[in-house]
Amino acid sequence: MGLFSKEIKTMEDLYLHALQDIYYAEQQILRSLDEMIEKATNRELTKAFKAHKAHTENQIDRLGQAFELLGEKPKGTSCPAIDGLLKEAKSVASDISDKALLDAALIAAAQAVEHYEITRYGTLITWSRQIGSGAVAKLLQITLKEEKAADKRLSELAQAKVNAKAAK
Amino acid sequence: MGLFSKEIKTMEDLYLHALQDIYYAEQQILRSLDEMIEKATNRELTKAFKAHKAHTENQIDRLGQAFELLGEKPKGTSCPAIDGLLKEAKSVASDISDKALLDAALIAAAQAVEHYEITRYGTLITWSRQIGSGAVAKLLQITLKEEKAADKRLSELAQAKVNAKAAK
Numbered sequence: 001m002g003l004f005s006k007e008i009k010t011m012e013d014l015y016l017h018a019l020q021d022i023y024y025a026e027q028q029i030l031r032s033l034d035e036m037i038e039k040a041t042n043r044e045l046t047k048a049f050k051a052h053k054a055h056t057e058n059q060i061d062r063l064g065q066a067f068e069l070l071g072e073k074p075k076g077t078s079c080p081a082i083d084g085l086l087k088e089a090k091s092v093a094s095d096i097s098d099k100a101l102l103d104a105a106l107i108a109a110a111q112a113v114e115h116y117e118i119t120r121y122g123t124l125i126t127w128s129r130q131i132g133s134g135a136v137a138k139l140l141q142i143t144l145k146e147e148k149a150a151d152k153r154l155s156e157l158a159q160a161k162v163n164a165k166a167a168k
Numbered sequence: 169m170g171l172f173s174k175e176i177k178t179m180e181d182l183y184l185h186a187l188q189d190i191y192y193a194e195q196q197i198l199r200s201l202d203e204m205i206e207k208a209t210n211r212e213l214t215k216a217f218k219a220h221k222a223h224t225e226n227q228i229d230r231l232g233q234a235f236e237l238l239g240e241k242p243k244g245t246s247c248p249a250i251d252g253l254l255k256e257a258k259s260v261a262s263d264i265s266d267k268a269l270l271d272a273a274l275i276a277a278a279q280a281v282e283h284y285e286i287t288r289y290g291t292l293i294t295w296s297r298q299i300g301s302g303a304v305a306k307l308l309q310i311t312l313k314e315e316k317a318a319d320k321r322l323s324e325l326a327q328a329k330v331n332a333k334a335a336k
């Protein structure tokens with residue numbers, strides 16, 4: 001037996017499981033963002049994490065709407081992937097005392113989380129269309145666009161400011 | 169204390185840790201690819217996984233060269249992120265008996281792993297340049313290009329063939 005409470009028999013089962021996986025993941029991300037906001041030193045990085053927190057709240061709302069459109073109750077399911085990603089992120093934070101270096105590490109950790117979201121939303125959008133939920137696909141497309149923009153913003157911030165300071 | 173055996177004090181420490189993280193991750197991915205090859209039914213998917221296995225072997229070699237260029241011994245470090253991603257991938261495989269549906273789930277799982285590699289190599293390339301290891305950046309750029317191509321190939325395969333069959 002794997003992690004799921006029942007066997008996945010149809011595309012709809014698989015799709016619903018993926019939705020529950022990201023619903024749980026977003027909630028864990030929301031919690032961890034508070035810690036990242038607290039740890040970040042660079043003002044623009046703090047601002048970027050705060051903006052991402054606001055986006056994450058909207059993204060959770062959007063997932064709620066997606067469940068509703070599908071006639072399902074919003075529910076999370078265990079997601080070892082996000083648990084592992086966040087565990088790694090927390091370890092970095094706890095092992096670095098230099099503030100500039102910590103900023104660089106926090107960006108890397110946040111981008112790993114972004115990429116998890118990018119891949120999961122990408123899959124969900126494709127599967128939404130496959131099972132005929134165009135409305136859900138449209139909704140999640142907004143989230144995917146936000147995730148990609150957040151990832152790009154963090155890359156720019158790292159390259160323009162944070163990494164040079166961390167390497168000093 | 170976090171996961172690292174010693175505190176990370178410099179950009180070079182952080183960078184080396186990231187290199188050790190992906191070195192461990194690639195080895196775990198290599199192992200899991202055998203299982204994915206065995207589970208996949210669609211002939212093109214099996215072919216894509218086999219190609220990715222060959223790429224992964226080259227990528228591990230490239231990481232070995234990167235360690236050498238830096239005057240370090242190739243070494244892995246614990247990586248809860250990849251452990252979580254692969255745990256989730258294995259759970260999917262064990263909970264689906266329908267072969268076409270399993271192919272769709274395997275693609276999603278493989279793409280989540282690809283995205284972890286994409287984000288880590290992206291960070292490593294930027295950090296390589298920051299610490300003045302242009303040669304390592306160049307080497308890892310080849311790998312990043314391969315990872316992005318593999319991710320794109322899986323998306324195309326899902327959309328062109330696998331998902332429609334899974335939804336039947």
